[in-house]
Amino acid sequence: MTAQSLHRYPAVRLSDRLAAAAAYVDTQREIIDVGTDHALLPCYLYQRGARRLTASDINAGPLLAAKENIQKYTDRPESIRLMxxxxxxxxxxxxxxIIAGMGGELIVKILSDFALEEKDVHLILQPMSRCEIAVKYLYSVGYGIADRTVVREGGHEYIIISAYRTGIKKEPSDTFCYTAGATDEGFLRHKADGLFKAAAACGHTDPVRAEKLSAIAEEIMSILSDGENI
Ligand SMILES: C[S@@+](CC[C@H](N)C(=O)[O-])C[C@H]1O[C@@H](n2cnc3c(N)ncnc32)[C@H](O)[C@@H]1O
Structure with a gap:
């Protein structure tokens, strides 16, 4: 009999993407899942021993779904604070x-409004798009990427970033920002392909930008031969 089967609630099954984000969370600390939607991630963390949990969302609808899941997957309706x-x-x-499933621009807005520069927190970010904007911002306010995981799911490539305060402000290279320091071959090829396509799309209207994007794509491809991404 597993520890889980001793409880009355069913085990939460997370997507690989959210499971990779969950793996970075320190369950002993005060946790918030921003833009929680269904709150499956906080329910999963609760089942793994986290007891200081908040699930937040800007919209009321997701919080109703979250409430139902908290009732289904935990033993107490108040086990996860809803905001x-x-x-x-x-x-x-x-x-x-944790901020997962949002675009890089929105992630940056949320962290700037929070005055991240003045805080010392652990960030687990999964930008759905424009990861380069989020990475550039993190370094500009004295945060740095400690680790990252690439997950392939449903034909998509996701990157999950774990970042901490370093107190050192930096301006990383464009290549680093676009890749978040990943060395995963499939992810790098996917990023480079996207940049080559974007360069081709703006080649006539904005040749300077096209050249810049192509140069970043070339540099990303060179990581594959060098094996280093710094
Ligand atoms: C695509 S879902 C992602 C859900 C979950 N985090 C995941 O990764 O599967 C985005 C969620 O973020 C919420 N959201 C959008 N903008 C937000 C904001 N500014 N603050 C908090 N939540 C927001 C939406 O209501 C929605 O539930």
Whole structure:
């Protein structure tokens, strides 16, 4: 008999993408899942021993789904605090911050509004798009990427980033920002392909930009032969 089967609630099954994000979370600390939607991630963390959990969303609908899942997957309705808020407004208590399934621009807006530069938190970010904007921002406010995981699921490539405060502000290379320091071959090829396509699409209207994007793509491809991404 597993420890799980001793409980009355069923085990949460997470997508590989969310499971990779969960793997970075320190369950002993104060956790918030921003833009939680169904709250499956906090329910999963609860089942793994986390007890200081908040699931937040800007919209009321997702929080209703979250409430149902908390009832289904945990033993107490109040096991996970629910918050309807924009980003991290009112969440100064947070120590472990997960933001998954949002674009890079929105992630940056949420972290800037939170005044990340003045905080010392652990970030687990999974940008759905424009990861380069999020990475550039992190380094500009004295945060750095400690680790990352690439997940392939449903024909998509996802990157999950774990970042901490370093106190050192830096301007990483474009190549690093676009790849978040990953060395995964499939991910790098996918990124380079996207950049070559974007360069081709703007080649006539903005040749300078096209050249820049192509140069970044070439540099990403060179990581594959060098094996280093710094
Ligand atoms: C695509 S879902 C991602 C759900 C989950 N985090 C995941 O990765 O599967 C995006 C969620 O973010 C919420 N959201 C969008 N903008 C937000 C904001 N500014 N603050 C908080 N939540 C937001 C949406 O309501 C939605 O539930």
């Amino acid at each position: 309807q808020t924009d980003g991290l407004i009112g969440a100064d208590f947070a120590e472990e911050i």
